[in-house]
Amino acid sequence: MTDNNFNPSVEEWYYPDENVRATSNAPDYDATYTKAMGDIESFWAERARSLEWFEPWDKVLDRSGAPFFKWFVGGKTNIAYNALDRHVKTWRKNKLALIFEGEPGDKQTYSYWRLNQEVNKFANVLRSMGVKKGDRVTIYMGRIPEIMIAMLACAKVGAVHSVIYGGFSEQAIADRVEDAQSRVLITCDGAWLRGNIVPLKETVDKAIAKSPIVETVIVVKRTNQPVNMEQGRDYWYHDLMTLPIASPRFETQVMDAEDPLFILYTSGTTGKPKGILHTHGGYSVYISTTLSWVFDLKDEDRWWCAADPGWITGHSYIVYGPLILGATGFMYEGAPTFPYPNRWWKLVEDYGITVLYTAPTAIRGLMRFGEAWPNRHDLSSLRLLGSVGEPINPEAWKWYHRVIGKEKCPIMDTWWQTETGGFMITPLPSTALKPGSATRPFPGIDIDVVNEAGESVPPGTDGNLVIKQPWPGMLRTVYGDPDRYVRQYWNTYAKQGWYVTGDSARKDKDGYVWIIGRNDDVIKVSGYRLGTAEIESGLVSHPAVAEAAAVGIPDEVRGNIIYAYCILRSDYSASEALIEELKEHIRHQIGPIAVPSKLEIVPSLPKTRSGKIMRRVIRARAMGMPEGDISTLEE
Ligand code: WT7
Numbered sequence: 001m002t003d004n005n006f007n008p009s010v011e012e013w014y015y016p017d018e019n020v021r022a023t024s025n026a027p028d029y030d031a032t033y034t035k036a037m038g039d040i041e042s043f044w045a046e047r048a049r050s051l052e053w054f055e056p057w058d059k060v061l062d063r064s065g066a067p068f069f070k071w072f073v074g075g076k077t078n079i080a081y082n083a084l085d086r087h088v089k090t091w092r093k094n095k096l097a098l099i100f101e102g103e104p105g106d107k108q109t110y111s112y113w114r115l116n117q118e119v120n121k122f123a124n125v126l127r128s129m130g131v132k133k134g135d136r137v138t139i140y141m142g143r144i145p146e147i148m149i150a151m152l153a154c155a156k157v158g159a160v161h162s163v164i165y166g167g168f169s170e171q172a173i174a175d176r177v178e179d180a181q182s183r184v185l186i187t188c189d190g191a192w193l194r195g196n197i198v199p200l201k202e203t204v205d206k207a208i209a210k211s212p213i214v215e216t217v218i219v220v221k222r223t224n225q226p227v228n229m230e231q232g233r234d235y236w237y238h239d240l241m242t243l244p245i246a247s248p249r250f251e252t253q254v255m256d257a258e259d260p261l262f263i264l265y266t267s268g269t270t271g272k273p274k275g276i277l278h279t280h281g282g283y284s285v286y287i288s289t290t291l292s293w294v295f296d297l298k299d300e301d302r303w304w305c306a307a308d309p310g311w312i313t314g315h316s317y318i319v320y321g322p323l324i325l326g327a328t329g330f331m332y333e334g335a336p337t338f339p340y341p342n343r344w345w346k347l348v349e350d351y352g353i354t355v356l357y358t359a360p361t362a363i364r365g366l367m368r369f370g371e372a373w374p375n376r377h378d379l380s381s382l383r384l385l386g387s388v389g390e391p392i393n394p395e396a397w398k399w400y401h402r403v404i405g406k407e408k409c410p411i412m413d414t415w416w417q418t419e420t421g422g423f424m425i426t427p428l429p430s431t432a433l434k435p436g437s438a439t440r441p442f443p444g445i446d447i448d449v450v451n452e453a454g455e456s457v458p459p460g461t462d463g464n465l466v467i468k469q470p471w472p473g474m475l476r477t478v479y480g481d482p483d484r485y486v487r488q489y490w491n492t493y494a495k496q497g498w499y500v501t502g503d504s505a506r507k508d509k510d511g512y513v514w515i516i517g518r519n520d521d522v523i524k525v526s527g528y529r530l531g532t533a534e535i536e537s538g539l540v541s542h543p544a545v546a547e548a549a550a551v552g553i554p555d556e557v558r559g560n561i562i563y564a565y566c567i568l569r570s571d572y573s574a575s576e577a578l579i580e581e582l583k584e585h586i587r588h589q590i591g592p593i594a595v596p597s598k599l600e601i602v603p604s605l606p607k608t609r610s611g612k613i614m615r616r617v618i619r620a621r622a623m624g625m626p627e628g629d630i631s632t633l634e635e
Contacts, residue, residue: 014433016410026293026428036443043444044472048072048285051082054254067490069470071282075257079284080155083323084116085252096328099351100145103192103334108145120250121241122153128245129216133158133253136182140164140173142191143333146220147309148319150186158253162263165310166191168591173207176265179275183215190223194335201227257281263479264312266418267529269521271537275479276418283421286473290422291321294412295355295384296429302351304330306358312418313388341369342376349377357386359527363396364557371403386412389527390559391515397435413438415515421473425513437512445471449505454496465505466498523552523560528593538589542582544572549605551619563622564596574601
């Protein structure tokens with residue numbers, strides 16, 4: 001249960017250790033915040049100068065086409081140049097970029113040199129297959145080093161990657177491939193999860209049957225079970241990588257700062273996912289600055305962001321951010337509890353992880369198994385911890401702090417979104433913490449909590465979380481749908497020109513922000529973002545369903561779970577078998593993460609007179625709570 005709206009008394013402050021404070025890279029928060037807000041352009045320009053540019057920019061921020069903002073206009077760069085090429089010119093070529101452990105226990109390491117060689121080889125392969133600057137390449141893979149190689153190779157070629165999380169189903173892939181008009185797809189035979197094989201290639205085959213635009217499929221061999229390889233369409237990665245064309249030398253494509261780097265689909269308030277578009281220039285500056293200051297990465301660190309590269313967290317803080325900083329990252333393929341619930345803690349000990357970044361749902365899930373599992377391991381290498389994806393309830397925060405961090409690791413609770421590119425509201429290592437609050441905005445970020453009229457609400461009052469100034473890591477548009485970009489993010493406070501986050505929040509008397517949750521029809525299930533409309537349109541695409549409603553219900557471990565209600569067409573009747581069939585249908589339409597925990601067949605749904613489903617009433621009923629104002633209800 002997310003009891004995050006509780007406001008701790010003075011005793012609940014957690015002050016960082018003197019040592020953490022004294023050794024951190026981050027500048028003093030108050031002074032830097034004030035200075036940055038005085039002149040955001042100079043602030044970000046100074047940060048941008050820590051990267052290498054082929055040519056400098058003429059203008060830091062172009063507001064003329066607002067809300068289509070442009071950053072570092074005229075600057076020439078490539079994020080992969082900053083992540084790889086510039087490091088292999090220095091001693092850093094010998095440093096580990098990536099340490100990997102597979103779920104079965106296999107191990108791999110990549111120095112910056114080796115990673116760059118592999119990326120170059122694959123970039124040559126892609127180019128030889130006709131992939132050019134601006135082409136969209138879909139990536140649907142497990143959590144293995146080759147997913148990073150694939151993303152970085154796309155960046156080097158100047159292609160735009162669209163990574164689809166491996167938990168999505170064939171229909172979700174087909175829709176995204178179609179939306180991006182992507183002719184090349186990179187996948188694996190399978191991925192290891194809980195000792196089983198997730199049959200990625202099989203799912204891709206089904207997706208391509210629905211969306212035949214894909215002409216080329218490149219398959220990484222990971223799990224070794226037999227898969228269908230279609231002559232002339234499907235190629236083994238390891239075969240391509242040994243061809244003479246796969247030279248380890250590649251000239252990284254020069255890109256404009258504003259050229260697109262990737263599309264990442266995320267759920268919104270309609271059934272159709274939005275392709276969030278990020279760029280090479282501003283995004284590089286934003287994610288490297290935030291990662292450096294918030295997680296304070298140093299050369300001796302071993303950084304583990306336990307997210308999946310298929311989410312924004314992975315894009316920004318597994319792949320691009322750590323590499324730009326020249327850090328050593330760790331990646332683990334499988335489930336946290338495989339073969340036993342100590343797997344993560346064993347990995348921390350085995351690899352001497354110093355900074356761990358994960359999601360509240362994972363912490364709550366592992367917490368259930370008790371302290372004996374982490375206590376079996378030496379976790380003393382850890383110096384900082386992080387949390388992302390949903391509000392962390394104080395109980396989980398304190399467990400993470402005491403049992404994992406041994407009361408010496410500050411917890412960086414980072415609030416941000418796919419759209420923001422990087423951390424927006426977050427502590428720095430020196431920040432005094434309150435469990436459950438993401439604390440204050442990052443320097444250069446102008447956030448506020450406002451009412452419908454756009455007035456700042458007083459401390460302790462709920463309101464809409466808005467961002468009042470552009471920032472370099474912001475999304476640039478919704479791919480192929482600029483109107484949706486404007487409508488979704490900028491129309492609510494069009495007069496003021498503010499970005500609306502879709503979250504409700506409150507500030508306390510110290511200016512600390514407490515995120516309450518989404519105030520739109522987006523549900524967070526185990527940190528995954530799902531739209532009620534997406535689940536509903538998945539359900540009504542089944543011939544038995546006339547109408548459907550999905551709502552999020554609070555859950556102890558997963559934050560929220562989905563309850564769905566369906567009205568059947570007249571020629572169908574309710575049965576256990578049909579309910580199972582509908583759940584299976586969602587598994588194929590969206591993926592296992594979207595399968596409702598409870599699915600009920602109902603004769604009617606509460607609606608307004610205009611026919612809009614009242615999810616608020618459904619939720620209240622499902623939770624056995626008062627229904628609130630039902631004056632508009634016409635059932
Ligand atoms: C939504 C964005 C950012 C990467 C992963 C999620 C919720 C995210 C926090 C946090 C409270 C959080 C918000 C936000 N959220 N981080 N630290 N505290 N809520 O990205 O899938 O785009 O979801 O996640 O509701 O709007 P996403």
